[in-house]
Amino acid sequence: MSEFLENMEEENPNFANELPVPVYDLKKKIMGIADRLLDKSIDFDSISGSEMGTTVENNIPYMNKLIESVVFQAEREYLDGMKIYNEIDLKECILILNKILIEGCTKLENYHIRYLFIDEFQDTDDVQIEVFQRLQKAINADCKLFVVGDLKQSIYRFRGAKLSAFTKLKGNNSDGWDVHKLNINYRTDSRLLNLYDEIFKSMGSQGTLPYTYEKDRLSSEVCKEAKDEELLVCVPCHAKDDDIRYETIMGIIKAEKIKLEKLMAHKELKKEERTIAVLVRNNWQVDSVLKAAEKDGGELNIEIKTGGDLFQLESTIDFYKLVSALCNNTNPVYLANFIESNYTDLILDYAKLRGLSETETKKELVRVLDEFFELRMRKTWRKVVSEVYSQPVLFVLKQIYEALRPWKQYSKQFDGQKFYMSNYEYLLEKIIKFSRVDALTLNQINVYLGINILTGQRQMARTVEFDDKGIHIVCTTVHKSKGLEYATVILPYTDDDIGNTNKVKLEANYLESKMSYVVQFENKIRESNSNYCDPDEFNEQIAEESRILYVALTRAIKNCIWIKNIDDKSPISWGSILED
Structure with missing residues (x-):
């Protein structure tokens, strides 16, 4: 990066003064582009300069050159350095495995592997799917794939997951697959599922959720202690005032805690059945809820499950x-x-x-x-x-x-x-x-x-699990809650505009021989290339947010409570979806 900037200054002595964004932020975003591509298992060597389009806003007209000269070159030098010490980066494993399989690998046949099991398949990217296909072929013709996944829970688009995952895996052999639907829910109150079904059918009819009543409706024989009017509750408040929003959140938690305490007095509950979860979209929202709990007097011990960074x-x-x-x-x-x-x-x-x-x-x-x-x-x-x-x-x-x-x-x-x-x-x-x-x-x-x-490097943090047999109050992101279940789910932030593409601070992808990117810097300067399409992003964003809402709602065992911001003017939000 420093070398690139020095070369630009040689060409233009006033380059540093004309740079529209801070150098540290430029470095951070450039590394972010590399991370976004690696998250999607994209091989930098497969991208050529001619596939990068042209800059649109022209705030940084040399952006393509910067990516080629810094991101791609730095990655090559980094990998060469790793090879010297006979090491590989975890992010490169899937790319290296793919190259090995492309070049041919015959020894795998000797293992006589009959099945390959793949879970959470809806979150795989194209390169990973190609690896599974080549791996199956390299083992032997008798090797079968057993794949489990739910497209309605595909919430890792930033890692390259697409709704076409199953179609891509089947390829031209769609008739060679046995498909089984798992529609029985063993945890959630059947009455709550019936209420959810109305919401999900509406989302499906609008094309924002891959859901149809005949194929996707969940059934259950579970019936919990909540009254009918307590199953799915909307709590309105003037949430433009943060204090009012947080007072409302704390009030809801305390009320649900009292209900659980009364229930536990005469019935033994599993940990998940005595857990109240406040589910949010972003880590800063977790911090805000924790601060609100401290401000409230520290009476509520809210556990954090953000992990991540x-x-x-x-x-x-x-x-x-x-x-x-x-x-x-x-x-x-x-x-x-x-x-x-x-x-x-x-x-x-x-x-x-x-x-x-x-x-x-x-x-x-x-x-x-x-x-x-x-x-x-x-x-x-x-x-x-x-x-x-x-x-x-x-x-x-x-x-x-x-x-x-x-x-x-x-x-x-x-x-x-x-x-x-x-x-x-x-x-x-x-x-x-x-x-x-x-x-x-x-x-x-x-x-x-x-x-x-x-530079904001991302590394999954460790989470700590414990159980003191009491009531647990958890605040975490929806992504971290996936695969978990809670007695009560509280959604405090349902007023964010989920169609606002300006919220996308950084994205990069390589698809069909075209690399696309968009970057928004700290000073609001934005740059994107001609391969990035805002209308496509708008539709994709609403669809993904709908799937994230689906995951959030289906974490509930007994009931779900969402806060409606009376002052909300967002054209489309979780709140507007829930109201519809």
Whole structure:
């Protein structure tokens, strides 16, 4: 990236000043394009410059050149570097397997494999489907595929999943398949399913959900304790006022908790039957609900099940602040950031610090840290810095972690503390894999963390499961709830405009010899190419949001409650679908 920018500056000395977006954001979005393509198992070598169309907005007219010169070239160099150490990236595994199968692989026949079982098939991309087909062929003619999936639950379009998955798998041999429908539901109240059916039929008739009454209607013999009027409930409120929205959410949770407590007094319930789930679309909404619960007095212990972003978790950010402070151990900015982390319970007097010179500020912050470490570790900040450079770095960092116990500051709840500790350990595992332990330096850790955090690298975090036999209140995204079930499902955000294509901040794909992309930067500057089609995206987005709503609704065992924003003016939203 730096080399590309330097070359552009040689051609135009004023290039840096004319760049319409921040360089750091440009780097972040460029890496995001690479991730979007890899998520869909797309081989960069298969994309040529002539297949990239032309820039549309022309805010960054050299965008295609940038992608070719930086994204594709960086990926090649990265993979070449991996090969030197006889390693492969997990994202490349499916691409490498596909190449092996294309070139021919005869030894698989010796294993005499009779069946290949594939679950959640609706979430596969085209390359993965081709791999399954070639794998079956390479094994032997008697090998059968056993495939399970539900197109109504296809919610991973950003990974390349399409509604044509089953059609593509069948190819020209659609008659050679036995198709069986699984329409019996063993968890959800039959009365609730009947109410859902009216919603799903309407979505199916509008073409937003692959649903027909004859083929897709779910039947059940389950009947739970909810009254008829409690099964599917709309709670209206003026949600343009956030305080009112969150008061409404907390009120609903408390009311449902009381009902469960009364039920549990005379009946033993499984964990899922005593779990209330607040399902949302985005991680920021999870954070908002948690903050609302804390503001409400902390009476409700809401468990988080966001998972997803290891490099954006507080455990990772806290660790980065510690490492950065040790690397820049006399810099006031890094010292203040560390003091504000969960590693300390200190509160800085910023009014006092503003009146000091930089030297005085540094001296004051070091004094604060000296006192803190003397109390907690019987050594000064200067001594800690000295040790981290003279002893094995991970040993010293672990000593600091265990002495300061940041998980205690992070959460007062046991599950929150376990979540923090589990992902701290996971982060260390990732760092150790990144470099040999005996050669690892503090600066290497700092650079590794900085790159992964600042560029928004995605890595699935660990989740922590526990059961204390009490009532569980969970807040998570719909994607994380897939495959799970809850007594009550609460949908607090049903007013988002699901047809707003401007919400798409970053997308890239390669289909039918055409690469398409759209990028919106932090300063609202947007760039896309001529292969990207907004009308197509509009229809695809509404259809996918409809499927996500289907998944959210069908997580409920007993009842579902959704909040209707009276002030909502969105042309199409989950709320408008539920009302129809």
